[in-house]
Amino acid sequence: MPPKRSKSATSSAGSKGKGKGKRIQSPVHETKPGHPDDIFPLVLTSATQKLFGCCSDVDVTGERPYKLLKKDDVIKDFKTRAAVSDFSPVKQIVLDYPDDDLLLVFDRDFIYGQSFYLVLTPEAKERILNVAGSPEPETPQVFEDEAIKTPEPEPWISLGSEQEIEEESVRETREKLLFTYKLSEVRRKFGPPAVFSDSKTAVTGCPSCPDSRFSIKLMLRDFGCRAVPRLHSSNTQTKGKLTSDVSTQYTPREFSNEEKEEILRSESFLNFFEKVTSSMLKALQQETIMNVFVDRWKAMGTTSEDEYLSPEVPKHLMLFKVFTEEKYAKGKKISTFNWHPTLHGVIAVALTEKRTEDSPMFESEDSFIVFYSFSDSSHAQLLLECPGDIFAFEFCPSDPNIIVGGCRNGQVVLWDVSAHSIHLKGTQPGEKAPFNTATFDVDDHKEKNTPVVRYCAASPIENSHKAPITDVQWLPPTFEVTNRGLPVENKYNISTQVVTCSPDCSIMFWDVRVSNVNRSARKQSADQKAPYSFLNTFKHLVDTWRPFYKVSLPMIGTTGKYAPLKFCLEPYICVANHTAGATEAENENAVNSEVIPDFSQLRVPLAETLTPLEDVNTKLFIGTEVIKAKKNVKRVACSILMCFYFQSGEIIYSDWKKVIDNSGSLESVKPLHCFNTHYWLVNTVQRSPFFKDIILTIGNWNFAIWKEGVTGGPIIVSPNSEQWCTVGCWSLTRPAILFIGKEDGSIEVWNLLEKMIEPVRVYAQVSNAKITCIKPWTSSKQNFLAVADELGMLCMFEMPKTLCVPSRNEISNLEKYFVVEEDRLQDRLRRKEQRAKEPKRMDCDKPLKLPVDEEQEYKNYLKLEEQILKGLGLLSATPESHTFSHTHL
Amino acid sequence: MAEVEETLKRIQSQNGVQGIIIINSEGIPIKTTLDNASTVQYAGLIHQLVMKARSTVRDIDPQNDLTFLRIRSKKNEIMIAPDKDYFLIVIQNPSD
Numbered sequence: 001m002p003p004k005r006s007k008s009a010t011s012s013a014g015s016k017g018k019g020k021g022k023r024i025q026s027p028v029h030e031t032k033p034g035h036p037d038d039i040f041p042l043v044l045t046s047a048t049q050k051l052f053g054c055c056s057d058v059d060v061t062g063e064r065p066y067k068l069l070k071k072d073d074v075i076k077d078f079k080t081r082a083a084v085s086d087f088s089p090v091k092q093i094v095l096d097y098p099d100d101d102l103l104l105v106f107d108r109d110f111i112y113g114q115s116f117y118l119v120l121t122p123e124a125k126e127r128i129l130n131v132a133g134s135p136e137p138e139t140p141q142v143f144e145d146e147a148i149k150t151p152e153p154e155p156w157i158s159l160g161s162e163q164e165i166e167e168e169s170v171r172e173t174r175e176k177l178l179f180t181y182k183l184s185e186v187r188r189k190f191g192p193p194a195v196f197s198d199s200k201t202a203v204t205g206c207p208s209c210p211d212s213r214f215s216i217k218l219m220l221r222d223f224g225c226r227a228v229p230r231l232h233s234s235n236t237q238t239k240g241k242l243t244s245d246v247s248t249q250y251t252p253r254e255f256s257n258e259e260k261e262e263i264l265r266s267e268s269f270l271n272f273f274e275k276v277t278s279s280m281l282k283a284l285q286q287e288t289i290m291n292v293f294v295d296r297w298k299a300m301g302t303t304s305e306d307e308y309l310s311p312e313v314p315k316h317l318m319l320f321k322v323f324t325e326e327k328y329a330k331g332k333k334i335s336t337f338n339w340h341p342t343l344h345g346v347i348a349v350a351l352t353e354k355r356t357e358d359s360p361m362f363e364s365e366d367s368f369i370v371f372y373s374f375s376d377s378s379h380a381q382l383l384l385e386c387p388g389d390i391f392a393f394e395f396c397p398s399d400p401n402i403i404v405g406g407c408r409n410g411q412v413v414l415w416d417v418s419a420h421s422i423h424l425k426g427t428q429p430g431e432k433a434p435f436n437t438a439t440f441d442v443d444d445h446k447e448k449n450t451p452v453v454r455y456c457a458a459s460p461i462e463n464s465h466k467a468p469i470t471d472v473q474w475l476p477p478t479f480e481v482t483n484r485g486l487p488v489e490n491k492y493n494i495s496t497q498v499v500t501c502s503p504d505c506s507i508m509f510w511d512v513r514v515s516n517v518n519r520s521a522r523k524q525s526a527d528q529k530a531p532y533s534f535l536n537t538f539k540h541l542v543d544t545w546r547p548f549y550k551v552s553l554p555m556i557g558t559t560g561k562y563a564p565l566k567f568c569l570e571p572y573i574c575v576a577n578h579t580a581g582a583t584e585a586e587n588e589n590a591v592n593s594e595v596i597p598d599f600s601q602l603r604v605p606l607a608e609t610l611t612p613l614e615d616v617n618t619k620l621f622i623g624t625e626v627i628k629a630k631k632n633v634k635r636v637a638c639s640i641l642m643c644f645y646f647q648s649g650e651i652i653y654s655d656w657k658k659v660i661d662n663s664g665s666l667e668s669v670k671p672l673h674c675f676n677t678h679y680w681l682v683n684t685v686q687r688s689p690f691f692k693d694i695i696l697t698i699g700n701w702n703f704a705i706w707k708e709g710v711t712g713g714p715i716i717v718s719p720n721s722e723q724w725c726t727v728g729c730w731s732l733t734r735p736a737i738l739f740i741g742k743e744d745g746s747i748e749v750w751n752l753l754e755k756m757i758e759p760v761r762v763y764a765q766v767s768n769a770k771i772t773c774i775k776p777w778t779s780s781k782q783n784f785l786a787v788a789d790e791l792g793m794l795c796m797f798e799m800p801k802t803l804c805v806p807s808r809n810e811i812s813n814l815e816k817y818f819v820v821e822e823d824r825l826q827d828r829l830r831r832k833e834q835r836a837k838e839p840k841r842m843d844c845d846k847p848l849k850l851p852v853d854e855e856q857e858y859k860n861y862l863k864l865e866e867q868i869l870k871g872l873g874l875l876s877a878t879p880e881s882h883t884f885s886h887t888h889l
Numbered sequence: 890m891a892e893v894e895e896t897l898k899r900i901q902s903q904n905g906v907q908g909i910i911i912i913n914s915e916g917i918p919i920k921t922t923l924d925n926a927s928t929v930q931y932a933g934l935i936h937q938l939v940m941k942a943r944s945t946v947r948d949i950d951p952q953n954d955l956t957f958l959r960i961r962s963k964k965n966e967i968m969i970a971p972d973k974d975y976f977l978i979v980i981q982n983p984s985d
Contacts, residue, residue: 252917252929252932252933253915253916253917254917254918254929255917255918255919260919260920263913263919264890264893264919264920265890268974268975269893269919269974269975270892270893272972272973272974272975272977273893273896273911273975273977275972276970276972276977277896277899277900277977279956279957279970280900280968280970280977280979281899281900281903283957283959283968283979284900284903284904284906284968284979284981285903287904287905287966287981287983288903288904288905291983293961
């Protein structure tokens with residue numbers, strides 16, 4: 001109720017007129033039970049009211065509850081009424097009241113319990129009057145009173161906010177704990193200077209590793225980019241094909257003859273021709289004078305390049321096959337072997353017994369020549385039976401089925417294997433063997449059925465050599481020799497004559513045809529049926545065969561004869577001195593192998609009917625053997641000189657033609673030249689397959705190269721080797737390559753163009769025993785070198801390409817080399833002569849002195865020997881019969 | 890005409906000359922001492938070559954022109970004398 005409110009507002013003495021104050025105070029009033037101290041509730045009777053003029057609701061209403069009373073009035077009242085006055089309770093206060101006016105406030109609502117209250121203090125009075133309003137001039141005093149009084153804080157009434165505060169506040173639940181630590185270092189450690197050093201342990205780093213439990217996704221990345229201009233310059237080059245019109249024409253355009261004439265007559269043409277002719281002629285002449293386009297550098301280089309660029313010879317030979325025959329080759333050594341001239345892959349090997357030198361010479365045992373084929377390396381394909389050990393044999397060049405061999409006992413033996421030629425052909429690698437049940441079974445009886453061919457003919461012992469035949473050769477089919485030793489033409493172009501040599505100092509010529517002399521005296525021997533198969537090709541020769549021509553080799557200078565071991569003929573190629581038609585016919589005959597006439601039908605033509613060939617070189621290179629000549633033991637009073645003379649193995653160049661000597665009979669001519677190049681034996685004499693006049697001779701310690709026609713000696717001699725050289729051969733494909741087999745089973749390859757002091761390559765231990773024969777063989781695809789040794793094994797090696805392919809200009813280089821060597825030889829000889837002429841005076845004295853000195857020395861030596869032997873106790877009873885050898889090599 | 894013949898004989902008599910061909914600027918043979926097939930072949934091939942050679946020379950220097958062309962091969966030498974309208978070709982075996 002608004003009036004109530006304003007009343008209560010005015011009645012409260014606390015506020016100063018503020019709104020807040022009003023509101024605050026109104027509830028304050030309601031709650032306060034008491035009344036302020038400065039007011040006193042009074043009850044005024046109506047009399048009093050009338051007296052004072054404050055009748056309720058008349059003078060004092062709710063709107064004007066204030067009535068100022070004079071103090072004097074009040075005091076009067078007291079006097080008047082004394083105890084009955086309404087103001088009796090406040091009498092004292094009124095008396096004490098400083099002011100004159102007393103405020104009486106009508107308390108209509110009985111807020112303080114009574115209907116009127118008296119304001120006791122002037123301040124309160126002021127206050128209340130001020131609160132009541134300003135228009136009244138009395139009220140400002142009241143307000144002033146009230147304003148001076150500072151409001152006093154009311155007691156706090158809990159309204160629940162303290163709980164919230166309690167919740168939010170932080171209080172210590174317990175007392176703070178106090179820990180005291182005593183952490184300290186020893187005193188002395190404080191303050192020393194710090195020493196820094198590297199840690200002795202390995203630096204343990206703390207490598208960062210990604211923690212799998214933890215990953216930060218990089219949400220922000222530093223990134224920069226820059227714009228680059230898109231300009232890029234490049235260039236290419238195209239081939240720039242020029243477009244050209246291409247047209248084809250099917251027939252060439254030509255001028256007709258009239259047009260040509262027309263043009264030729266035209267003036268422009270004539271002018272042109274004039275102009276051009278001179279320059280053309282000049283150019284043509286230039287050409288003929290000189291070749292301006294020669295590359296001189298290149299032309300120079302062809303000679304020297306070869307030596308540097310020659311490829312290296314590989315270190316090992318590739319073994320292709322080894323041939324051994326269990327049955328027949330065991331315990332035997334191979335003396336020689338030959339490649340079959342026509343059949344590829346067939347080799348004939350001569351097996352001989354290993355004998356020492358002292359065994360009897362004429363013991364005849366079963367020996368064989370064994371045929372091997374590439375297809376079967378451990379079984380023989382064919383066996384040739386021989387009357388004795390064969391040291392040399394050859395295939396006939398015109399008919400490979402005829403084989404001639406020389407025996408240990410000096411016999412010459414012939415075989416004819418025509419019956420088995422098909423069989424042999426079948427054994428060639430790559431060909432199927434013809435099914436021939438008669439001769440062999442395919443499976444396990446092969447060895448037993450190796451066909452054995454017995455010799456067709458053997459020369460009777462009385463006609464043969466007295467010593468083992470060491471070399472046999474067929475005369476080439478281009479000429480033959482009469483029984484006077486003259487070379488004549490060979491009508492049939494068949495090799496029919498054989499030359500043999502033996503250390504019995506003779507060379508014999510044999511003819512396989514029916515000889516004229518013995519035609520009438522042919523005997524048909526009854527015991528011709530033999531257990532083995534052989535052909536009757538040479539029936540005519542049985543028992544009657546004899547050489548038609550013999551050559552002996554008297555020595556130059558001394559008596560005695562040379563003992564030839566190997567010889568070498570010049571292969572004579574028939575120069576066509578017939579008419580063209582005849583030669584063709586002959587060539588056809590030669591080529592056409594079916595037309596070989598049967599040997600038994602051949603007759604030795606009469607010597608007179610044949611035309612002699614003048615240009616046949618009848619000279620032979622012969623390698624000889626040692627001849628031991630003992631001089632008798634002479635006991636001369638003062639000198640005991642006893643020595644063996646060893647004739648060194650010499651190379652003889654001799655002619656086989658005999659000359660008519662004084663007595664009118666044919667006499668062997670003395671050799672033209674004789675050279676002492678090799679010591680001991682000569683085991684190979686072979687012509688080079690590339691040069692007709694170059695001959696290789698191999699002795700025991702060295703080898704030499706000879707040129708036919710050079711009379712001074714060998715043009716090249718190799719240095720002596722430590723091992724015995726046992727055999728050697730030229731290479732068939734490279735003119736400068738030689739192969740030499742040694743006693744220890746190694747093979748040396750010499751390249752004449754590279755170096756002459758040592759071999760280019762030594763293949764050591766090719767075989768475990770002495771090598772007895774080496775022969776190369778070439779075909780278009782393969783090159784082989786077959787090596788035979790003393791153990792009966794035949795090894796076949798494939799020759800590396802470097803040994804087969806000749807280097808550039810090898811032949812011409814080799815020729816030049818030979819010429820150089822020849823010149824050197826001549827030079828040397830010349831100088832030797834010169835030197836021999838000069839100091840002749842000096843030599844005269846020396847030969848007289850020497851024997852004396854030697855004699856004395858020898859005496860001393862004898863004495864020394866006696867002493868030593870006495871000392872050793874070996875001195876035998878007869879010292880005189882000792883013969884001392886003083887080898888003089 | 891007779892002069893031409895005579896001169897041709899002179900050229901022919903030089904050492905090693907195998908053949909002579911005269912062709913016009915289009916490559917058609919006019920006179921030859923070889924057989925027809927060879928002539929035609931030579932003419933066609935050499936004509937192209939001369940054109941090429943000439944254009945090469947002139948490209949390098951337009952003031953220049955081809956005066957003589959010699960082709961030396963292993964077996965022989967071909968000499969060509971070109972002109973505006975005609976070519977003279979001589980085949981010779983070098984003497985070495």
